[in-house]
Amino acid sequence: MLKPDYDFIVQKIREATNLSEEEINNKIQEKLEALKGLVSKTGAAHIVANELNVKLFDFSGKLQVKNIVIGMQDVEIAGKVVRVFPVREYSTPNRSGRVGSFIIADETGTIRVVAWDDKTQYLEKLKEGDLVLIKSGYVRDNKGVKEVxxxxxxxIVINPENVSISKDVGKPLQKKISELKPGDLNVELLATIIQVFEPRFFEVCSVCGKRLKLVDGNYVCEAHGVVEPSYSYVLNAFLDDGENTIRCVFWREAVQKLLGRNDSEIQGLRQDPQGFEALKQELLGTIVKVTGRVVQNKTFDRLEFIANDVIKNPEPPSIQESSTQASKTETDM
Ligand SMILES: [Zn+2]
Structure with missing residues (x-):
């Protein structure tokens, strides 16, 4: 059953009536007082919505990403896969298994879908661009961000019949740094690299790719025990869009794209920090188009951008835009 929260109900009433938020809150407050302790605030909001004939969900229509609220059960939603993340093994004192995730988009937004244990099998078949119909998911809060x-x-039904989604769905949203919000999943920045830090290398399990812990001189994977370590890497840079700056984090594949070097060339830099200096000089001042997601760094109380993809020296968007506008004007005339 769908369980909308208070803000969602108020929003729905606003959309369906001419009432202001204050008027709606007053009506709900009156109802609460009239029913003295018999219903919760959300319950009172439900009753007011019913009395105003406001349908909270259109059951004939489809659920859209923007209408997803925390606590929903039995969620059925269709979307286009915009990114698939690798499946990882996890183990806690209570249980162990596999977990993986992917991001879907529809006309109204993007959301992460998290698959547990045997449901991770679906991820092996998923490709970016696939349509998926998800059935019987539930919505959880992950540090303020909604996840299915x-x-x-x-x-999951992959590429179901009778489900169509517009072509433009899933394209990253172009934003300025000042417009970024924590939890943004698929956004694009156009900015200049103004600072680059040396890549940091860290030990990962050669079987599952998970980070290793050093225990008594041995590298230990939670799932695979003592293993011979492989190395992965992360690189931080500062980007400037002319108005603001943001720290941007590049992991493995994104580092390769940023530096224009393959994995073994970058592994070589681990023993040769000097080799990085030339690459760094090349990057400073370079214009990049990065797509990725935005996270809140709690320690420093700032936003950070996690790059999934990076294009160096992209075509200037101003030229593309003005040519589109010119052709539009011609058509209009
Ligand atoms: Zn492992």
Whole structure:
């Protein structure tokens, strides 16, 4: 059953009536007082919505990303896959298994879908650009960001018939640094690299890719025990869009694209920090188009950009835009 929260109900009433937020809150407050302790605030909001004939969900229509609220059960939603993340093994004192995630988009937004245990099998078949119909998911809060989780009852239909989504869906949203919000999943920045830090290398499991812990001189994977370490890497840079700056984090594949070097060339830099200096000089002042997501760095109380993809020296967007506008004007005339 769908369980909308208070803000969602108020929003729905606003959309369906001419009432202001204050008027709606007053009506709900009156109802609460009239029913003295018999209903919760959300319950009172439900009753007011019913009395005003406001449908909270259009059950004939489809659920869209923008209408997803935390606590929903039995969620059925269709979307286009915009990114698939690798499946990882996890183990806690209570249980262990596999977890993986992917991001879907529809006309109204993007959301992460998290698959647990045997549901991770779906991820092996998913490709970016696939349409998916998710059934019986539930919505969870992950540090203030909504996620659809796939537990035991959930299923996915890949490229279902009768589901269509507009071509433009899933394209990253172009934003300025000042417009970024924590939880943004698929945004694009155009900015200049103004600072680059040396890549940091760290030990990962050669079997599952998870970070290793050093225990008594041995590198230990939570899932695979003592293993011979491989190395992965992360690189931080500062980007400037002319108005603001942001720290941008590049992981493995994104580092390769940024530096224009393959994995073994970058592994070589681990023993040769001097080799990086030339690459760094090349990058400073370079214009990049980065797509990725935005996270809140709690320690420093600032936003950071996690790059999934980077294009160096992209075509200037101003030229593309003005040519589109010119052709539009011609058509209009
Ligand atoms: Zn491992």
């Amino acid at each position: 989780h796939l537990g035991q009852r959930a299923s």
